[in-house]
Amino acid sequence: MKLIPTYSLVTCLLSASVLTVQAQLPERVGSLISADRTAANISKTLNPHQALLSIVDKESTLFVPSPVNALNYLNNRPNIPDVMSWEPNFALVSKSMDWGVTSGPMEFQKVGAVKRNGQYLTVWRRDKKGNWKVHIRAEVENYGKGGKSDLIYYEPDNSWYLKHRSKVRLQQREEVVTQSDELFSTVLKANNEAAFSEFLSDDVRYYYPWEDEIEGKANVLAFLKKKRIEITTEPTGVGRAYSGEYAYTSGTATVRSKEKLVKFNYIRIWQLKDDYQWRVIMEMMFER
Template sequence: MKKAIFTALLFSGSVISAIAQNSVNVNQVVSADQDFNKQVSRKGIKDGFLSVADAEGMVFRPNAIKITDFYSSIDKQPGKLNGEPKFARISANGDLGVTAGPYVYQNGKTDDDKIYGDYVSIWRKDLASGRLKLLFNVGEQHPEPEQEATIDFKEPDLTKQKAPSKDPFAGKDIIMATDKTLNHSLELSTLAGYKEFLSPEARYYFPGFEPITGTDKILKFLANEAINITGQTVSAGRSSSNDLAYSYGTARIKKGNVVNNYNYVRVWEIDANHRWNLLVEIFSTVEN
């Protein structure tokens, strides 16, 4: 009798787990981003960031630093920051997501005091609370947009849901190797390297320019701006469902005759052929 009850409870638990898992949708990461922006508006920039930061969450000021370390070390960050997600993806298991969109920062009372740009945020589920926490937040500045960004929220492929790997480091190693391969390819040829790795839906965020979407437009931008990149991988991570991943590192970029140092963050998605493609890349300028 006890065995029958245990079996029934085990089956019931499995069903509940499956239902919970299948409830993953892109609105979860969109809501996390929107709630973050509300916290920033209500509490201010410093407390807004601290309220959603992952324990390992990072920003670039200008070099990589933990969100908690940076914002705990300052009294207050002045000004108002308003952002709005226009792009979002979440993994099938719901443990990793990405959002991106325009922001406006204002530290004054007139329109001349407004600074425009775009941000990319990566979110990771906190196992203790079940909430998505901010793992990366990177922004790039550009002139005021000429038109409003379109919304691109895509639901995850729930057929890719799976139990977490027993070897959590294997996923990281694969993404690290992929990121290093792209960096090596970029050293040989920027255009050929990106052409090999870009997703058809790729989004490219380069300081001073509005986001560029689609392989053809990105390659045309790189050719027109005469951009050459030398990159160094720092670290990476992957969703437990093996469909979404991230990497970050440093880059030295030659644009025409000008050379600058940058940090980069990349978001990767896996395709039907089990190949990792570059979905999002954003660069953050480092002072020379």
């Protein structure tokens, strides 16, 4: 079943806004948005270090920008901002309630330095106690000139899904997503425009360094053409919701522009569409 995005309508004082929006949220996706907002509040009231520690465990990965074990990184004098705030403007959870995604704008600052802006993307999973924990998290810097956008969230329906028990079968299901990314990467080598036209969802959200959030396939294609950017990618990581309708891939990329060649990492969020084809609904490119 196709999920329908919903927009928040509250535009009042911050404290009242948070309470009202949360009260309007459906239960399932609302639990993830609340977890993300709670961590953001800890960052504001205490510090970013405590905030990140509250949402990671031994299986969490942070891209800083290379992937590192989150707990090891945070427990060893990490190079993170002294001040950091963020607010999700996109969220989804799977029907199995074990997997979700949030993303949104952020601000961060070192003491004595200028305030900087960016976008974050977090893939979440639930631990054995039912708590949302970071699976992977990445950030990309921009100029912060984009206007504030409404929260879009996708509440899962109650439709049936196949409950696999075999670890072999679950791994095979992830391999299907990897194969989609590999095919995307192969087509990119031949023709960027054809690849993005085929694999991006019409409502894709695209994050690229020093650019505001780009929404919609047509706008992504126009951006790449304007900047004369050619991208090649190589997948290295994959994860899929137990219910099967969402997944992520991650990997390395080479970005050629009219000025230079730059090495990147990327994260792609995939959705299995009604035509049973995998399409990218979100992509973040960030330098490595």
